[in-house]
Every structure is written in C-alpha cells, then in structure tokens.
Amino acid sequence: MGGEIVRKRGRRPGLDFYTPGGYIWSMRPNFKRRAVRRLRIIGGQVRGLENMTRDEEYCIKILHQSLAIKAALSSFEDVILREHLRTHVAEQMRSGKRRKAVGEILRIYRLSKKK
Numbered sequence: 001m002g003g004e005i006v007r008k009r010g011r012r013p014g015l016d017f018y019t020p021g022g023y024i025w026s027m028r029p030n031f032k033r034r035a036v037r038r039l040r041i042i043g044g045q046v047r048g049l050e051n052m053t054r055d056e057e058y059c060i061k062i063l064h065q066s067l068a069i070k071a072a073l074s075s076f077e078d079v080i081l082r083e084h085l086r087t088h089v090a091e092q093m094r095s096g097k098r099r100k101a102v103g104e105i106l107r108i109y110r111l112s113k114k115k
Contacts, residue, residue, distance in 0.1 A: 027083070028083075028087075031083055034079075035076070035079065035080065038072070038075075038076050038079070039076065041072065042069060042072045042073060042076065045065065045068060045069045045072060046069060048065060049062065049065045049066060049069060052065060077112075081108070085105075088101075089101045089104075089105065
C-alpha cells in the first residue's frame with residue numbers, strides 16, 4: 001500500500017492516512033506542554049459554558065463565552081499548524097514528499113473553509 005490512495009466506496013482517506021507511521025520525530029516537549037495547557041484551559045471554558053447553560057444565564061453572556069471558546073480553539077489550531085509547517089512539512093519537503101505535504105495542507109484548508 002506504500003503511498004497509494006485506497007478508496008472505499010468513494011470515501012476519501014482520512015487525514016491520518018498519509019502519516020500512519022507518524023513522523024521521524026514527535027512534538028517538541030515544551031511545545032506539547034503548552035498545547036496541552038491551552039486545551040485544558042479551553043476545556044475549562046467549555047465546562048463553564050455548560051454550567052452557564054444549566055444555570056440559565058443570560059443568553060448574551062452564553063454567546064460571549066461560546067465565541068471566546070471558538071477564538072481559543074482557532075488560536076490553538078494556528079499554533080498547531082505553525083508547528084506542523086515548521087517541522088513536519090519542512091521535513092517532507094527535504095525528503096522529496098512535496099506532493100504529500102501540499103495535499104495535507106490543502107485538505108486542512110478546505111476543511112477549515114467549511115466552518
């Protein structure tokens with residue numbers, strides 16, 4: 001199956017199809033710690049939103065919290081994408097896997113436009 005795309009009844013392969021074995025290296029430990037910390041903060045915001053809804057807070061306050069969560073997730077995505085470009089995509093380009101790198105980025109870009 002080395003690099004060829006296998007389709008099942010017209011379905012496109014998932015994003016992880018192209019990197020099933022991972023990369024040569026993993027996330028830098030400091031970066032990983034910061035990313036996980038951001039996600040924990042976002043998780044707290046989501047729990048707060050749940051409590052606000054359960055407690056029937058004013059709708060506008062709930063919407064403000066929801067928008068803050070979206071902004072935090074968007075910021076998280078930016079950080080992950082930047083790290084991916086800096087490390088994994090750079091390695092793919094150096095190792096002659098330009099088409100693979102471009103394909104992954106285009107799929108993410110298209111997916112992000114569906115928001």
